[in-house]
Amino acid sequence: MGGDREPSPASARPHVLLLCSPCMGHLIPFAELARRLVADHGLGATLLFAAATDTPSEQYASVAASVPDGVKLVALPAPPTLPSTAAVRERTVHAAVSSVRHVREIAQSLTSAAPLAALVVDMVSVPARDVASELGVPCYMFFTSPWMLLSLFLHLPEIDAGLVGEYRDATEPIWLPGCVPIHAHELPGSLLVGRSSDSHAGFLSVAKDTSRVDGILVNTFGALEPAVGDGMDGVAELPVHAVGPLVWTRPVSVNRDHSHVIRWLDQQPSGSVVYLSFGSGGTLTLRQTTELALALEMTHRRFVWVVKRPDEDTASGAFFGTRRGEDDDDELGFLPRGFLQRTSGVGLVLPSWAPQTAILAHASVGCFVTHCGWNSSLESILNGVPMVAWPLYAEQKMNATMLEVQAGVAVRIHADADGFFSMEEIAGVIRRLMDEEEGAGMRKRICELRDKAKQALTKHGSSALGLAHIANTWTASCSEK
Incomplete structure (x- = not known):
């Protein structure tokens, strides 16, 4: 297991670069994942936050002030602002796509000091996969939502192609392997607008990107979602590992005294x-x-x-x-x-x-x-x-x-x-x-x-073993180069 090795000097450690889109709900588990890669598996970690605004929010500043030792957190420059009328998803994707050139520069800089083991992206940041391909390292997704949503993403291209009419008018629920049925009114809002809309096209594009990575880590655990990884046959040949629940465990520094x-x-x-x-x-x-x-x-x-x-x-x-x-x-x-x-x-x-x-x-x-x-x-x-x-x-x-x-x-x-x-x-x-x-x-x-x-997060628990397997795979691939 990764945590059993003696840690190497920070400068020589294989390094993982993590890219998080401008979602606070993603940044918090990303910071915890980075902490565990450093503390338990002897890796270096740089966490990039694709900011959507020039001034960091209070929530971002709070997390940034509490990031654990060994994890470097970098807020990337915000891109030119979209109109205020732009949807949240559109602004988020815009920030993530605009960040790719900065990711490339930082990745190239890191490789001059230590071997780059992997690039980890969230569901919106898959366009940065091209950087991993250029550098010959694996690109993994850290899916910060439950397996149920990931399963929907993986099956959505097939579901969408076979659907007649609009999602909002569907009378039959969507059945995903091992999951409770999803009724039309429970679907994400981007699927409930017209299928000819930009919003629907953008959501479908993000779903299709899900299978463009080399593997997926999911922030869940088997006792909560026993079907993790089920129903992948014919959809995507990807390793999927439950590594959660990864939540913020450190005291958060805030300006206000609570x-x-x-x-x-x-x-x-x-x-x-x-x-x-x-x-x-x-x-x-x-x-x-x-x-x-x-x-x-x-x-x-x-x-x-x-x-x-x-x-x-x-x-x-x-x-x-x-x-x-x-x-x-x-x-x-x-x-x-x-x-x-x-x-x-x-x-x-x-x-x-x-x-x-x-x-x-x-x-x-x-x-x-x-x-x-x-x-x-x-x-x-x-x-x-x-x-x-x-x-x-x-x-x-x-x-x-x-x-x-x-x-x-x-x-x-x-x-x-x-x-x-x-x-x-x-x-x-x-x-x-x-x-x-x-x-x-x-x-x-x-x-x-x-x-x-x-129990899943203990040394021999299912989620800890899943993350250890991936960390060891990344480290081994570095030593083979």
Whole structure:
């Protein structure tokens, strides 16, 4: 196993170059993957972040300040900005494609100091594969979402070619090997617009790129998704390894002092607090934010709520992060009049950013109201905290279905005919999870899954062995040159 060897001097170590598109949800597991390659397998690691904005977001700055020793994190220059009306996926792909020339320069520079073992890209950064080909090194994808989405990507060209009409009108679900059925309304938004649209074409292009790499690492584990790697015959001849759950395990350095949050949690009874966060990118409308606030009052439960400024146009309004000072404590005027005063004894409202890992690990937290982003889902599992699923965009509806139907560790909030979540529905689901037998059963299941997740990451666990196999393959290929 890679961790059994004596580490070589940093300058002579085989080096892995990792390229992450401008997605905070990708950067966090990429940083943890890089840390493990360095700490456990004696490799060097340089992590490149293909920035979409000139000024780093507060979230990026927080991660950058906490990157472990031995991992070099570099923010690449942002490309010329696309119009503000451009979709998140379009801006993300634009940044990733524009980064390739910088990746080439950095890769060539690295090879003059140490052998380059591999290039690792995310699902959006596959165009950089050409750099790996030029240098004669393998290009692997680190897929930071679940196997269920990767399986959809790998099968999508075939599914798309055989589909008559629009995805949104399909009455039969999509069946992927070993996965729960995917109904039309659960598909990523890019598939629900017209198939003649640029959005659909771009999504299909990213899906086709998935099979253009030499192998894939998936941020999941066998006990959660037993079908990892199933159904590949005739689709792609690629090695696929589950290496997760890789989540942020180090304390995050932030400008704001959040020690008061932990002190407040210390004073609350075990399992009594509802934690609410919609990830680094998720946003609600003003009306929905108001309804959620009123629902929290209705439950009479203790809570910690990470809240962002409402966005009327998109559910991913903070996708590229918030700027420093954007959401200060004195800028919560969009909350219902008197809400902060009425709930001051039972709840905390945190603008924009919170020490999520520490909060979920705290014994006083009883459930997590989440957008079902994959990082948040894995963090909740690793801490044995059952989830209230409130998906917003991307593959989050698929994640929510898998967590509820297959894993049995989440309960979904259901919207009305207009897609709105009422205060009664929100409060009712929270009460089910916090007070009723259903919640107790879910808590038992997620604690069992937590133990299996931790086992997968131990030295002889399935995920650790999968990563060790790949790291050893990369190292051996360097020594053969």
